[in-house]
Amino acid sequence: MARRGQPQTRARRSGPTDRRRGRDRARERDRGPEDVISVAARAVREVEAALRNGRATSTTRAKFQVVALLLRDERARIRAEEGSTEAHRNEQLKRLDGIATILAKTAVRDADLMALLAEDAVVSPEAKALKREMLRDAGLETAPEEAPPVERPTAAAENGVVPQSVISRKLANPFLAPDFSAVRQSAPPRSTRLATWELIGPLLSSFERAGTGASTSMALPPPSARSAPGGRELMPHQAELIAAAAAGHRTFLLADEPGLGKTAQALLAAGAANAYPLLVVVPNVVKTNWAREAAIWTPNRAATVIHGNGDSIDGFADIVVVNYEVLDRHVGWLGDFGFRGMVVDEAHFIKNKSSQRSQHVLELSERIRSFTARPLLMALTGTPLINDIEDFRAIWQFLGWIDETKPLAELMHALDETGLTPADPGFYAAARQCVVDQGIVRRRKVDVAADIPARRIADLPVELDGATGRSIRAAERDLARRLVSRYQDALAARSSGPVGDGIDHELVARVVRRELKEAATSTTSGENVFGMMRRIGRAKAGLAADYAAQLARSAGKVVFFAKHVDVMDAAEETFAKQGVRFSSIRGDQTSTARQKNIDAFVEDPDVAVAVCSLTAAGVGLNLQVASNIVLAELSWTAAEQTQAIDRSHRIGQTEPVTAWRIIAAQTIDARIAELIDSKAGLAAQALDGSEEEVGSSTDVQHDALVALLTEALSAG
Incomplete structure (x- = not known):
């Protein structure tokens, strides 16, 4: 009976299912191309079920990627579709968002799936074949696959990366895009009076011709406030620039001498202009310091630093700091991030417009200016403006004052307002002032000597990257372990017995004194504090x-x-x-x-x-x-x-x-x-x-090792 009934049971299980699938597919074909959404919904549920039962297989990953591709294509098709009502379009987009939410929640379970959501993720042959099959299920004809054209990759394309946390940011909503609503307004028509004149050369020349007493800074408004976060007080010259940003000025060539707080001014100007997210491009030696200064001056805005491929960055940060040396790897995703402000530190680094880093900086600036009406753009440099003024052509272009051949709208309008041409004797002085008024700010130490201490120390933290940095940190851990071992041996050998769960600070000091004595006589086994400081x-x-x-x-x-x-x-x-x-x-x-x-x-x-x-x-x-x-x-x-x-x-x-x-x-x-x-x-x-x-060198050496040992004991 059981054997006779078993085939009948199988027939009852499989036959209706096959017939239901046939009817479902027929209905989907009858409903037309829009039911790509239905096919994607069924596929994402299958991926979700597969992941509940174990790790994703290659087939599951391919299906996951195809769903992401179908959603991307279908979203673009719906938005571009003509003849569709707004209600119908919104309904379809809402369905897509529902599938996208499931996709995002599913991807969180497997980092490999997250990577497949990247714009530049490689589509496997298996995924391509599956996509064609799913499109056929939706009743769509697919064109035969063509071989992609062979292109010579650029350096940025070869080295380009997208950090995982940036992908995660997109996964908060897979279709989250930067807000490009505040698009740049159309430029007013250029002055016909100056349209036929070559103006870049005369503008550069106007700085070389400047006589004694010529203005080096734009007029800045009086500061409205001197207070800063954390109870700090700004110096008057710093507060003036912040006031200019708060009043609506958006481009600055900040050329204060070193030591006058350009970093703080840039960070606070971004706050005054609400220029977030903010991109900061800096030399390698100061990128850690920028994050440190951001924590001081803008504590409510998260800052992240890009090291190498960006594996450790926070994709949700308000301030992104990147050094020139790795910019080529990240220029792709940075251009699409939606920055509303950009700061270039030591801006004379981009003076050679043919260099790769200059081209990347100018590309990012143009990208930001193309989708933001009035972004904050700041070039920071301590180099005197009168030297090699030709070098500042790239900086002016970064700021949007000029392009390759001519002044842009705002500067052109200012030049037109002078009523002069390069043939007029007074043009050069007037033209120079027009450029300065675009946002050049230059103060010397001697000019603001009353605002700053006669002498001061400014700490500049740097990251020791690579094998050397790892070796030094490993040596410090080894030193801490050796001190802990000596402490534990001494504690076990002590006749008076243990002191409970706390740390015996007298014993800590004794262990440290022994360590310093052996280090001074070079009898220490392993790394000592003097050798570490030298390394x-x-x-x-x-x-x-x-x-x-x-x-x-x-x-x-x-x-x-x-x-x-x-x-x-x-x-x-x-x-x-x-x-x-x-x-x-x-x-x-x-x-x-x-x-x-x-x-x-x-x-x-x-x-x-x-x-x-x-x-x-x-x-x-x-x-x-x-x-x-x-x-x-x-x-x-x-x-x-x-x-x-x-x-x-x-x-x-x-x-x-x-x-x-x-x-x-x-x-x-x-x-x-x-x-x-x-x-x-x-x-x-x-x-x-x-x-x-107030203290000897031995005191500092002793206290440094005491702190190292105490911290290791507390952590252990």
Whole structure:
């Protein structure tokens, strides 16, 4: 009976199902092409069911990708369809959104599925075949597949990536697109009076012809407020620029000298203009500092930094920081992100318009200006405008003041309002003022000396990337583990017994004293704190030298301090490669050679940097010809640091002195910097001129290791 009934049962299960499927497909064909949506809905449910039963197979992934492709194509078709009512179109789009929501929730379960939603995801042969089959199920004829045309890929296409978190941002709604509603208004007709004149050359020439007393800055409104987030107070010159942004000005060539807070001004201007999301393009050496400054000045706006392929970025951040060196990998998705503001730091980096990075920056600027009516565009540079004015052609183009051949609408209108042509004697002065009024802002230290401390320390955190950075962080973990092991051994051997669950701070101090004693006599097994600091110094050398070279180009002579000879050697090699002339002042020089190198730095205008030993050149030098100092390595005491700064901050110095302290983020280097400051009362990062010694080098070394061990014990 069971055997006779079993075939009948199978017949009852399969026959009606086949007939239902046939009827369903017939109905779908009868309803026409719009029922691609029905086919996609059935497919996405099948994918959802398959994933509930286990990991996605290749067939499941292909079906998932086909659904995404069908939704994308169908959405475009519905929007472009003529003759359809608005109600019908909205109903179809609503159905698509329902399927898209299921697709997004499904993709969250498998990262491989997320990647298939990217615009540039490779469509597998299996997916292509399945798509044709599903379109036939929907009653649509498919054209035979054609071989794609062979194109030579550009460098950006070859290297292009889309970070996973950017894909995740899209998955919040797979069809979420940037808001392009505030499109740029049509430009007014160009002046017929100036239409036949070549104007770019005369505009550039107008800066070279400027006489003494010519304006270097646009007129800025008085500040409406000086307060900033976190109870901070802006300096008057900073508050003026923020007021201009709040009043509606949207393009700035901010050329303040280094040390006058251009980063803070740019971040706060973005807030005043509500220019979010904001893209910030910077040199590698300062990208970590931009994220740090964003947390200080705009704490309610999340900032993310792109390293390498962007695997660690936050795709939902309001501020995206990317360095020039990796911009080519990301220019594709950045152009579609919907930025409403863009800041280019050290903007003279784009002066060569034929370079790839210049082309990428200009492409992104044009993209932003094409879909945003009045974006905030800021070019930051400390380079004096009177030098090599031809270099600023690319910056003016980035800001939207000119294109390849002519001034754009706003600048052209301003030139027309002068009533002059290049044939008139007064044209050049008037034209220069027209450009300045577009948004050039230039203040020198000496101009705002009353606003800033006579001498101050500015920390510049840098990321140690690559194998070197990983090695240093691994060595720090090894040091912490060795200290923990010694602590645990000492705790187990103590006769008085354990102290409970807490940390025995007296025992911690004893372990640290032993470590320092062995490190000083080179008997420590493994990495010690002195060796680690030297390795960190070597790792920072190139970055510190690169920043010093930027300062030298922007603000004149720079004093570069390092502790170790190999760090000085590495820095000098960087300067030589960049064509920056330098003098070397070391402890192993004769007095004659030393004085010759000092004189060269002080007297020769072409010698831009003095590379000095922190210990050998920290006293007895008069280097007040420079107002910018780079501290490539940390000293162990605030007094040693102050002595180095005093080589420039002394009688004869006419400008405020800024010491730029290069600190390796996420290493013991940062911890030591905090300890030096706390012992010297420098929490505000400003020197008060006190010569009081408040702690020895041993104190800092001891406290740094105590903090390292205590943190490791707490985490363990």
